[in-house]
Amino acid sequence: MRRGILTVDVEDNFTCEELVNKDDWPKYESQVVDNTLRILALLKSNNARATFFIVGKVAERHPELIKYICQDEHEIASHSYWHKPLNLISPREIEEDIRMSRDILSSLTGTPILGYRSMGYSIPDDEKGFYTLLKEYGYAYSSSRKPEKKNNVQTIMNGNIFQIYPSVINLFGSKLVFSGGTYFRILPIYVINKGCSVYQRLGQPIMIYVHPWEFNNDQPKRKVPLMQKMLQSPITFTTERKLTYLLQRYNFTSIKEYIGL
C-alpha cells in the first residue's frame, strides 16, 4: 500500500483576532472537540495514524481532547500557542509561543513534544533562529513551511531539525498546496490524485493536512471578509469525502512514526 503522512490542525475556524482575548472565548461556539472526535472515528475505522497539531489555547480549553487523541495512539504536536502568524509577532513572543505550547501539551500528555507547526505555514524573518529555538526547547521537527523548490522531497534535514512539507503540485505555472486547506477542498479529486502520483513515482510519501471544522457543515456565524466566507463556506467541505478516499488507498502514519523518532 502507498505511504502517506496524515496531519490534523486542531482548531476551531476562528481567526486569532477573534480569539485574542480569553474573555471573548465564550462568545464563539467551540465545536473542536466534536469535530475532532469525527476524525478520530474515521481514522479508527481505517486503521490509520496521524499527527495532531494542537493549538495551545485549544488544549487549555479542552484538555479532555488530548486524552481522546492519545487513547487512539496518535501523535500530539504543537500548532503554536496563540495561533498567530510568526512573521507578525516579535522574536520574544515567538519564543514564548514555542515554550508555552510545549509546556501545556507535554504536561497533558506526559511525553516530550517533538513537532511544531506554525499558523498558516508562516515563517519568521529569522528562520534559522526559529529552528535553533525549536531545537533548544526539545523539538525534533518543524512542519511550518511550504517547500521552496519543486516537489521532489517530502522530508529533509535542515539546520539540525527535520522539515516536513505539505505536498504540492505544479499547476498553471504555480506550485499549489493540493494536500490541505482551500485547494484540497476545491480541487477535483483527479487533480489531487495527479499530485499524489508524482510523489508515488518519486518514492516519497504524500503529506495531507486537514482541519476539524472541515468535517462539520453546521458552522457558527462569523464576521469575516466575503472572499474568506466563500472559500470557507460549507459548500466547499469535501474534505471528509476526499480523506476517506485517500484512507482507502494509502497507509497513513504520523510524522513521528514516519521519521522514526
Ligand SMILES: [Zn+2]
Ligand atoms: Zn491553524
